[in-house]
Amino acid sequence: MSQFLPTPSVVIDTAVMESNIASMAETIRKTGVRLRPHAKTHKMPWIALRQIEAGAVGITVAKVSEAEVMAAHGVPDIFIAYPLVTPDKIARALELASRIRLIVGVDSREGALRLAEAATSAGRTLEVRLEIDTGLRRTGVLYEEALELGRFIGSLSGLQLTGIYTFRGALMNGKATLDLQAAGEEEGRLMAELAQRLRDAGLAIDDVSVGSTPTAAYAATVPGVTEVRPGTYVFQDRMQARLGVCALTDCAGAVRVTVVSRPTADLVVVDGGSKTFATDVQPNTDPLQLRGFGHVIELPDAVLERLSEEHGMLRLGPEAQASTLAVGDVLHIIPNHICSTVNLHNQVYFLRNGKYEAETVLGRGKLE
Amino acid sequence: MSQFLPTPSVVIDTAVMESNIASMAETIRKTGVRLRPHAKTHKMPWIALRQIEAGAVGITVAKVSEAEVMAAHGVPDIFIAYPLVTPDKIARALELASRIRLIVGVDSREGALRLAEAATSAGRTLEVRLEIDTGLRRTGVLYEEALELGRFIGSLSGLQLTGIYTFRGALMNGKATLDLQAAGEEEGRLMAELAQRLRDAGLAIDDVSVGSTPTAAYAATVPGVTEVRPGTYVFQDRMQARLGVCALTDCAGAVRVTVVSRPTADLVVVDGGSKTFATDVQPNTDPLQLRGFGHVIELPDAVLERLSEEHGMLRLGPEAQASTLAVGDVLHIIPNHICSTVNLHNQVYFLRNGKYEAETVLGRGKLE
Incomplete structure (x- = not known):
């Protein structure tokens, strides 16, 4: 996927979403x-x-x-x-x-x-x-x-x-x-x-x-x-996968981020923080015990350990440390909670026929 | 203040904000x-x-x-x-x-x-x-x-x-x-x-x-x-007050909420949850040990203990339990972290000459 997308942004695999929609509809229809x-x-x-x-x-x-x-x-x-x-x-x-x-x-x-x-x-x-x-x-x-x-x-x-x-x-x-x-x-x-x-x-x-x-x-x-x-x-999310409701591969949504800094072998900073990833489902709380604020698809042993508003701090495990991960690289992170994460984004990018298309989140930020 | 304002919403006391702006400018100017x-x-x-x-x-x-x-x-x-x-x-x-x-x-x-x-x-x-x-x-x-x-x-x-x-x-x-x-x-x-x-x-x-x-x-x-x-x-916020940077009365901003439910004497539910209050500064973490997600101005012994996306659960202390607090009442809550809270709101209401005026948060949700 070489199409340019700004980061940080939420990307949705439309085929996975459609499969989730059909699957739940069928499960409930049967009852x-x-x-x-x-x-x-x-x-x-x-x-x-x-x-x-x-x-x-x-x-x-x-x-x-x-x-x-x-x-x-x-x-x-x-x-x-x-x-x-x-x-x-x-x-x-x-x-x-x-x-x-x-x-x-x-x-x-x-x-x-x-x-x-x-x-x-x-x-x-x-x-x-x-x-x-x-x-x-x-x-x-x-x-x-x-x-x-x-x-x-x-x-x-x-x-x-x-x-x-x-x-x-x-x-x-x-x-x-x-x-x-x-x-x-x-x-x-x-x-x-x-x-x-x-x-x-x-x-x-x-x-x-x-x-x-x-x-x-x-x-x-x-x-x-x-x-x-x-x-x-x-969309499913990491919390649901952890609950056993779905597999991580059933998660249609991820946050696409860019590595902006790699100060040391074990630390990578990406351009999404708490303005990009919702923080209402915290790491290490019962019964889920999620490690960090999301699952890094490309580097499963990296932990999104800390967030400030615009910075996401990934602590890299041995595998990720050995990788060639560098400034400018793009990663995809399945958030703990997709609902409140989508609420942080004005638009979301849908993958359709190999191409991402932006859709405005028309119901975002509706508080009244 | 009997002016109608939708809830939940962020309200800012412009005079307090102006005082904060002037005070910091003066402190730094002197150096x-x-x-x-x-x-x-x-x-x-x-x-x-x-x-x-x-x-x-x-x-x-x-x-x-x-x-x-x-x-x-x-x-x-x-x-x-x-x-x-x-x-x-x-x-x-x-x-x-x-x-x-x-x-x-x-x-x-x-x-x-x-x-x-x-x-x-x-x-x-x-x-x-x-x-x-x-x-x-x-x-x-x-x-x-x-x-x-x-x-x-x-x-x-x-x-x-x-x-x-x-x-x-x-x-x-x-x-x-x-x-x-x-x-x-x-x-x-x-x-x-x-x-x-x-x-x-x-x-x-x-x-x-x-x-x-x-x-x-x-x-x-x-x-x-x-x-x-x-x-x-x-604006200042509850975290800064807890750090000793300011008093709670120096906090220019609060979230105005409406009581939507009072199922029991000790529980009140307000119409703002994690879509309204930022959750990046969590309760009970070092060194601040903040009790809950905000300070309830009208009921200092109430704790904003739990949030779901649209619900804020206030656990009432003895004083608040004894109050006449009922469905439809309005409360004002100073959030733990005002910056990320403002980012959740499309507009913010500024108190000027006894009247609230809406201002669009033009820089909200800017992630790129």
Whole structure:
């Protein structure tokens, strides 16, 4: 590949991405469950549309601003899996709901009241799903309080409660785990049981939405689960490979960097630091124990050990030290976490028919 | 302040920023040394121009794309304190050098040859400074090899070697330290001595450029130092406050967030996660031992303990638990590292005369 590309930059092998899209779609199709990928990984409407073409029913996002970008480029069915609580965001969601199928997350009485009041004022009914905390301790009503909150939401005019959802990642008994099958099955079971309890109380719960890239395939096999929302699988990354979800060769994305300095035999500095590689998945933390901030494809025994904003410090193992690696050489590094890494880049380069083509990350940096 | 602002967003108190700009300018002016702030913190040309108005000789950046943005908006004197080694970046630097005063970093033979060849081909002379590693182990020629490399660069046509520079941060004997005076003085002394050795070898070293926000004031007092390059001081942040450089009240910037969930008495979730708060300065690491990812101004005993991409999990202490904090409330959090946090935001809101005004972060996400 002698085509000039600026560095540092994210490059994506489109064939690998397409294979990941097809493979997840096929795995989930076999279970009879619906697939609603989280778009946080790619943040690009054209990829969301590819996922839908491959069989997804729609997509998931976290922010109303992300939903707006996706809708503006033709995505017809979006779930904002996040509690919207401010009047501006709720107004924007209501506007969007007049144009596409939109579902919004809710996890509190106060949040439900705000949504209901705004929807009623606008003379509309908003489709909502109740978020359940199944152990991650972030948003989501406590599992044991879900029935009561579900009943309350069901009593509000302006809201149509059609489902419940959770995000748990790879978690068992409140701790990160590598036993993805057990984790996914437990997650599915917890949610299916809760849905039944809500139905027994007279609530029309159609959707039981669970699952992330590590657990989606397992959670989807649990009777009563109706939808899974994996995100990272579209590109995969080093964290997923370490979890055993995929091989490193299934990672479609890498950061292309240039060696700018080699002060000593064991130290190489590349032109990407913490502005280029996300630092939210840190090295040496349980249970992954990732060595460094990425996997250097050309030099597997090099460790991306330290980052400052514009510098990546590679500590070279014996093999890499013996290499002819020099200033100006190009390396490709699979990042620990591709989703937050893509968010750092205004554009991403896609390899298609032997040539890289730039695509703008239209949904990047959407915080509202 | 009842003005509507979207959240999450970075807000800057302009009066505090102006005070920080004036204070550093005055501190450095008294030493007789030149001030060349690093623009990485704000990434906004209008602030660079404010720093120059207040007495700075020019600015520092890390990337040629950053220099282009700054030059396009009127900054006349820029130091790219980074080794430029690829033909595209060198060509862009040469073009820029025809329009403004531009200085470029160099730290290797190979890098020097590439710069010299391109400059000679273009019939130009490029002003360069030699980067020295004074212990941080990132870019920079090893201290003991600097004389030899300096001589080599001095022998090349197309390059004019006018100075040396280093970046060390708060470091002593290769380890992070809180003794900023000793660290800054040692940094200055090492560089002043080296400059003299290079001059003794016949090289015309005018500029001895050192210092960061924690060490600039101390390094500037060392005879032989001619320039300091602090960056963070313009806004300050929690890391600098913890280092003792400033008080928390000197921090001009905070992240404004909204409470989206309060599932239990001790847990609050806000609408900013790792896409909103930089994670490159981690909690509980030496020597700072910062508790969490930021300081919650309204609730000092709350700890921003965990982040996922769009969620910030605040663990509340007894005081915060007793508060009436509820869904929809707004909080302001001083981030651990303001520079990399600003890089996550397309715009930043400046408080001026009691009103917030949005400014685009024109130099954000410039990686090339």
